[in-house]
Amino acid sequence: MEKKYFVSSAEMKKYDRATINDFQVPSLVLMERAALETVGEIEKRFGKGSRVLVVSGTGNNGGDGIAVGRILMQRGYEVDFVLIGAEEKYSEETRHQLVIIAKYGCTLKSKIESMEYDIIIDALFGIGLSRNVEGIYKKCIETMNSISGFIVSVDIPSGINADTGAVMNAAVKADITVTFAFEKLGHILYPGCEYCGEVLCKDIGITKESFRGEEGPRVYSYADRYREQAAALMPARSRGGNKGTFGKALVIAGSRNMSGACELCARSAYRIGAGMVKVVTPEENREIIQKNLPEALLSTYTDAEKTESWKEFLQDLKESMKWADCIVIGPGIGKSGTASILFKYVVKESAKPLVIDADGLNLLAESEELQELLRTLSLKESRQIIVTPHVAEFARLYGCRPEEVKKDIISKTKELADRLCCTVVCKDARTAVADYMKRDVYLNATGNDGMATAGSGDVLAGIIGGLLTQGVRCREAAEAGVFLHGRLGDLAAERTGRYAVMAGDLTEQLKYILSDEGKRR
Numbered sequence: 001m002e003k004k005y006f007v008s009s010a011e012m013k014k015y016d017r018a019t020i021n022d023f024q025v026p027s028l029v030l031m032e033r034a035a036l037e038t039v040g041e042i043e044k045r046f047g048k049g050s051r052v053l054v055v056s057g058t059g060n061n062g063g064d065g066i067a068v069g070r071i072l073m074q075r076g077y078e079v080d081f082v083l084i085g086a087e088e089k090y091s092e093e094t095r096h097q098l099v100i101i102a103k104y105g106c107t108l109k110s111k112i113e114s115m116e117y118d119i120i121i122d123a124l125f126g127i128g129l130s131r132n133v134e135g136i137y138k139k140c141i142e143t144m145n146s147i148s149g150f151i152v153s154v155d156i157p158s159g160i161n162a163d164t165g166a167v168m169n170a171a172v173k174a175d176i177t178v179t180f181a182f183e184k185l186g187h188i189l190y191p192g193c194e195y196c197g198e199v200l201c202k203d204i205g206i207t208k209e210s211f212r213g214e215e216g217p218r219v220y221s222y223a224d225r226y227r228e229q230a231a232a233l234m235p236a237r238s239r240g241g242n243k244g245t246f247g248k249a250l251v252i253a254g255s256r257n258m259s260g261a262c263e264l265c266a267r268s269a270y271r272i273g274a275g276m277v278k279v280v281t282p283e284e285n286r287e288i289i290q291k292n293l294p295e296a297l298l299s300t301y302t303d304a305e306k307t308e309s310w311k312e313f314l315q316d317l318k319e320s321m322k323w324a325d326c327i328v329i330g331p332g333i334g335k336s337g338t339a340s341i342l343f344k345y346v347v348k349e350s351a352k353p354l355v356i357d358a359d360g361l362n363l364l365a366e367s368e369e370l371q372e373l374l375r376t377l378s379l380k381e382s383r384q385i386i387v388t389p390h391v392a393e394f395a396r397l398y399g400c401r402p403e404e405v406k407k408d409i410i411s412k413t414k415e416l417a418d419r420l421c422c423t424v425v426c427k428d429a430r431t432a433v434a435d436y437m438k439r440d441v442y443l444n445a446t447g448n449d450g451m452a453t454a455g456s457g458d459v460l461a462g463i464i465g466g467l468l469t470q471g472v473r474c475r476e477a478a479e480a481g482v483f484l485h486g487r488l489g490d491l492a493a494e495r496t497g498r499y500a501v502m503a504g505d506l507t508e509q510l511k512y513i514l515s516d517e518g519k520r521r
Helices: 009-022 027-045 060-074 092-103 135-146 226-233 259-271 283-292 310-323 337-349 359-365 368-381 391-398 402-407 409-420 456-469 474-496 503-513
Strands: 003-007 051-056 078-083 119-123 150-154 176-180 198-202 219-222 248-252 276-282 297-301 326-329 354-356 385-387 423-426 432-435 441-443
Touching: 003 009, 009 027, 027 060, 027 092, 027 150, 027 176, 027 198, 051 060, 060 078, 060 092, 060 119, 060 150, 226 474, 248 259, 248 310, 248 456, 259 276, 259 283, 259 456, 259 503, 276 283, 276 310, 283 297, 297 310, 310 337, 326 337, 326 456, 337 359, 337 368, 354 359, 354 456, 359 368, 359 391, 368 385, 368 409, 385 474, 391 402, 391 409, 391 423, 402 409, 409 423, 409 432, 409 441, 423 474, 432 474, 441 474, 456 474, 456 503, 474 503
Parallel strands: 051 078, 051 119, 119 150, 150 176, 176 198, 219 441, 248 276, 248 326, 276 297, 326 354, 354 385, 385 423
Antiparallel strands: 003 219, 423 432, 432 441
């Protein structure tokens, strides 16, 4: 499986130093290669004679920008150079680039004097920015944004925090961002990704060898070629198999007036390849499920406190849990007394792989006893457990505010996984996946805002459950489910537009994304 890394500023600086110090690749060589790659992207879009403004800061990012401007000048572009900042702060490499352009007779300005440019090279700040942008720097960014020209940010838009994607009081709004070696976290996390435009990651000689035998970057995703990845993520499919071969999923979902949750979840488990799906839901949903999803097996119940048949139902549920290869519980079950009893029973009475979603998470957040039981089941009995909270549900489980989760979704997801000893899928505009047995975190780059619609999470729970049912291991099922779920949203948006996407559209796209794509034994 091809991985795409997203590095922090500290990681990138470490790999940069290793390339320079351990492999003896001079810093100025790396700078020249970065400049040449950036120039190549500009030449694809603009011809000779175009007016170019280079806005540089005092650090190495500024040196990159000056080198870009010098090469463009040599290739027939009209270039103005502006450098913002005190001379005593110039890095060695930037000072060297200034000597070079001086020998070519270039004039260096200290402020932007014209608003008439075709191209603006943003090289004011690089990945090391950690403080809010103020004063002349903020004014410079605002001026760059007000020019009607095409903005090219070198490495990252100035004003974006490379680790969090935060806007540090002001930020350049780029048309393209040319970055080097590895993409940065600020390129993918919101709101930073909205300032980057198209991100183009270029090889300048800093490679995986610079990891020096240590573990690689902490955060990764999958490469963008979704059809190849869809095939690689799916479990092998036996031509000689039968419905039992491909696993049995038990979906415990829905409540009165909430039949859609169990239908979406169960249908998604089927569509991702599960051989059999049994739905456990209140009696009120019987006719709807039988009509809309006749393929599913069905078991219904009435409120525990209102029926003498509850014990009989629990016995049937116990048998169903023995029958199943995976259990999904929570979508739309509510928080009634019956839902609570049902949830506790499933957690306590089965050792099968378990996906907990939606109301199941809210019930879990209210019970330290159940959280401790999950830890015990995972550590002592190796039960596979996945929890799939959106940000608000995550905050209730973690014990913090949703804003804190959004601000640090990577670390928070890993911390909750360690606390619960399970795999955690934290759903947001960028979804993170972590578990307690690995240091690294998967950060999903697929999907779009059209998926922010009721029922989308039910579809994801069904997909993950369906993959577990087919024997995919916990962490891999969560990552694959999230990746595929996002791709379904992308396909749905292509067909209907983002405004019109509904949860049911995601499940329907499984027919297309997986057609003839699965690996075969």
